[in-house]
Amino acid sequence: MLAGMFVLVAAGGLFWLAYRRPRPRRWLIPRRQPLTARTAAGRGTRPLPTSDTAALVAELNQPVGPDADEQAGRRAEVAAALRRDGRTDALPAVIRCADAAAGLPRGLLLSAEAVGFPNFSVLLTSPARADRHAAYRALARTARGGRDGALDVASLVRAGLLENLADVSPGDADPWLAAAVIEAERAARRAELWVKLLPSAEREHAGRHVARLGHSTERRHRWLRDAGHRLIGNFPSAGDDEQAATLRVLDDLRVDVSALFPSLPERRTPWWADAVRALRWARTRDYGPALAEQAERLLFTARPGPTIHAVLTGLRNARSPGVERVLLGGARHPDANARCAAVAAFGWAEPFDRAAVIAALRAARGDADANVRRAAVAALARFGELAALREYAQGLLAEDPAVRQATALSAADEGVSWLWPDLDLVADHADAETALAAAEALERMREAALGLVE
Incomplete structure (x- = not known):
């Protein structure tokens, strides 16, 4: 009898503790991990002193340290300070750092800062092929970061994301250009919703770039329909990095890559995983x-x-x-x-x-x-x-x-x-x-x- 009473009292006590202090639910759906550093293109700013901009530029040119992600966050803050100070000459160094930090969580912040520079659009039409490709990569990464929720879309639109995407002009078959055109097409479908996140006073200016994206839709579609075949034609003579980028674009476009691979590619190739992923659209x-x-x-x-x-x-x-x-x-x-x-x-x-x-x-x-x-x-x-x-x-x-x-x-x-x-x-x-x-x-x-x- 006493043992039964003890069990009832203990159970009641445990129930009361659970009621007063419930255990948080263990969601099977993963939480997003927000970036810990926030720049002007992210969700806030942490201004750095700009009294010595030469020292800030020099910091961008330092070799990558042991904690690459932490260094990418610091470089994003440096890039924000240089952008606020009008140091447009620092953009090439910022884009180089963004390329080096690609794939790192805080590397997105560097790409976003690069896109926010007022002279970024100049690189999109630069005669130097390497500069154009770096700009396309930074633009595509930034747009993806906004769509994934890792970067604040309203801040990106305010910093010129839609304007720069509208400036992307389809040209020769190039996987990095194709990736930027794909993001421009995706942004065109979402742009009206993105603009609604802005204060009403800023919507008219952003709306003009939304209209530009809309007016170029048919041209983008024609170019994208033909881009896959041209990229396949260039694939054999391309370098490893370009071949990997090509396969990722062909996967996005759902192009049949059977012509490139009579059999499974060698597992030693650096882009093997990208090829296997692209093969899911093979029809022949x-x-x-x-x-x-x-x-x-x-x-x-x-x-x-x-x-x-x-x-x-x-x-x-x-x-x-x-x-x-x-x-x-x-x-x-x-x-x-x-x-x-x-x-x-x-x-x-x-x-x-x-x-x-x-x-x-x-x-x-x-x-x-x-x-x-x-x-x-x-x-x-x-x-x-x-x-x-x-x-x-x-x-x-x-x-x-x-x-x-x-x-x-x-x-x-x-x-x-x-x-x-x-x-x-x-x-x-x-x-x-x-x-x-x-x-x-x-x-x-x-x-x-x-x-x-x-």
């Missing part, structure tokens, strides 16, 4: 069996390495019982990266053995690795499982704006088209950034369904 050759064979060999080892992610991701569009069997084996692999890639490859098409696939995904939903759990939730949501869709719906309604925004972008990137009506409702959310993320997700879903150029 079926690379699925060859990729499945490579995947089987890699999965036979305990540590298949980063290569396995590219191989299993390349099997998303390959449909055969053999491919499905390889993916099911990958979902049980001891390596978490292999499990994650295998699980993420399900749900893009109807499986041959639906019961086995759903069972594997439900098992992966309880995996010890958070990335595997997220991939399983996304795959189940693509199949229309109510519990997985409910997880996304809860994320879209979360109290934390960062969770709402991350959920919206995740739904689009993971191809959860069942959530289109939910995202349509969230696009009218009172929180401007949540509404912007939902609208971005809808645009990505539209592009996934219809392509960049309809």
Whole structure:
């Protein structure tokens, strides 16, 4: 009797503690990680003294230190100070630093600062090929950063992003130019919404650049339709960096690259992962069996390495019982990266053995690795499982704006088209950034369904 009373009192006490101090929910949808440094092109400024601008320029030319990301953040602050001081001659150094920091979280800030320089548009038409390419790369990275929510869109528009995108003039087949033209096309579809984020006094000026982007739509479409074939023609004679950039553009344009690869490319090539990703749009050759064979060999080892992610991701569009069997084996692999890639490859098409696939995904939903759990939730949501869709719906309604925004972008990137009506409702959310993320997700879903150029 006394023992029963003790258990009841203890349970009541624990319930009261849980009620008063609830444990935060462990969202399966990842939160966005905002950049820790913010420049004028980001979400704020931290002004540096500009009394000695020569010293600031010299700092941009220092070699990269051991903490490259921290140094990129510092250089972004230096670039902001130079831009405010009117040191337009520092732009080439800023763009060089932005190129060196590409791929780093704070490297986006450097690219955004470069685009904010008043003389940036001059580089877009520079006779020097290297300067033009560097400017195209910085512009494309900045536009992507705004669409991904890593950079503040209103500040980017105010700093001249739309104006510079409107200045991009389609010319010779060039992968870096093509990447900038693609971002100009994407910005044209979003520009009216972006301008609404500005104060009313600034909208008229920005609206003129929106109109310029709109007027050049047909010209961009004609150029983009033909760009893929020209890029394929230039591919054999291009350098490694240009070939990698070409493959990424061809993937965006959904161009069939079978003509470049009679068989799978050598894994030693530096752009091998980009090639495997682009092969998903191949229509004249079926690379699925060859990729499945490579995947089987890699999965036979305990540590298949980063290569396995590219191989299993390349099997998303390959449909055969053999491919499905390889993916099911990958979902049980001891390596978490292999499990994650295998699980993420399900749900893009109807499986041959639906019961086995759903069972594997439900098992992966309880995996010890958070990335595997997220991939399983996304795959189940693509199949229309109510519990997985409910997880996304809860994320879209979360109290934390960062969770709402991350959920919206995740739904689009993971191809959860069942959530289109939910995202349509969230696009009218009172929180401007949540509404912007939902609208971005809808645009990505539209592009996934219809392509960049309809």
